[in-house]
Amino acid sequence: MRHHTTDLNLVRDNPQRFTWGNVISIMDVGRYTFINFEPNCDRQEAVDVSDETRFAFHIYIDGKDSSHSAGSLDQALVLAISLRNNASTKHSQASAAIAVAACRALNVPVEG
Numbered sequence: 001m002r003h004h005t006t007d008l009n010l011v012r013d014n015p016q017r018f019t020w021g022n023v024i025s026i027m028d029v030g031r032y033t034f035i036n037f038e039p040n041c042d043r044q045e046a047v048d049v050s051d052e053t054r055f056a057f058h059i060y061i062d063g064k065d066s067s068h069s070a071g072s073l074d075q076a077l078v079l080a081i082s083l084r085n086n087a088s089t090k091h092s093q094a095s096a097a098i099a100v101a102a103c104r105a106l107n108v109p110v111e112g
Contacts, residue, residue, distance in 0.1 A: 005019060020039055021037040021056070032059065037057075038054050056069045059079060074108040
């Protein structure tokens with residue numbers, strides 16, 4: 001039985017263990033890490049990387065899981081910055097709302 005996880009170090013060592021789907025790539029941008037993944041896919045199925053709308057980006061800040069994902073890398077970066085800057089408030093919904101407002105101000109498409 002394979003145990004799934006969101007632990008970044010474990011996922012780096014074995015991407016098949018990632019909880020939320022099939023890992024396409026792992027990107028580090030300063031203190032942020034983004035796992036580009038295909039959500040809820042059959043892990044045995046081949047991945048069509050040409051269809052970017054199928055992917056999501058799970059966010060890590062300073063190596064720790066933020067418990068948030070976004071539909072594009074632009075959204076993920078804005079949300080990561082917002083989460084980090086509002087970490088002391090412990091209000092992830094407020095951070096997400098700030099990130100959505102920032103995305104709209106920057107003309108970054110927002111889902112929903």
